[in-house]
Amino acid sequence: MSEKRWATFDCFGTLVDWRHGIATGIELVVPGRGRELLDVYNRHEPEVQRTHPSLRYGDVLAEAFRRTVAEAKVELVEDDLRVLTAGIPFWPVFPETRQALRELRAAGWNLALLTNCDRVIIGETQRRLQVRFDAIVTAEDCGAYKPAHHHFTFFEQSLGVTRDRWVHVAQSYFHDMVPAGELGVTRVWINRLDARDDPSIAHAVRPDLRDLAATVDEVHQRFNG
Secondary structure, eight states: OOOSOEEEEOOBTTTBOHHHHHHHHHHHHSTTOHHHHHHHHHHHHHHHHHHOTTSOHHHHHHHHHHHHHHHTTOOOOGGGGGHHHHHGGGOOBOTTHHHHHHHHHHTTOEEEEEESSOHHHHHHHHHHHOSOOSEEEEHHHHTSOTTSSHHHHHHHHHHTOOGGGEEEEESOIIIIIHHHHHHTOEEEEEOTTOOOSOGGGSSEEESSSTTHHHHHHHHHHHHHO
């Protein structure tokens, strides 16, 4: 088993401003309705992922957007449905992300991504992150989308990681905190949206990634000895 300490991350929403990216993409083809339709999109994407776990993430984006505009009674040409995928390489990184990741690596942690996207998309996103990750698990790799457990078990088994050497950091309560809690993985909730879900599910709750290295060290020592 690995003696390394691992900090795993969700990417979109935690490190990269996913909401801004989706809303801006929608604005390009449905001007003035990006924020409104973002909330509709957020209802459709998890259902597409649940019912079609083998779809590549670009196809998930297109299908969820198709359902979004159908519900909103907006007519688009077929090519417009790919606007969200096309914009991913330009989705902004949260301002504190890069420094937080560098400090965590300097503190001796290995970094990994457990992301609900595919290899092509995460490769494009790494250009913006500008921080090296030691391992990446995508939905394409494990054949499912979070909140299914596949990302976590694939990471654990493929790298020989034990849960006492592992802290998971993520913004999404539904996609990450719940399954990590079910599996007993130590977890830090980055509650960027001030969500009202039960915070006791996490070992620490922070509004963003500032002081991340200190937080990860603290929860690791407190809950894993």
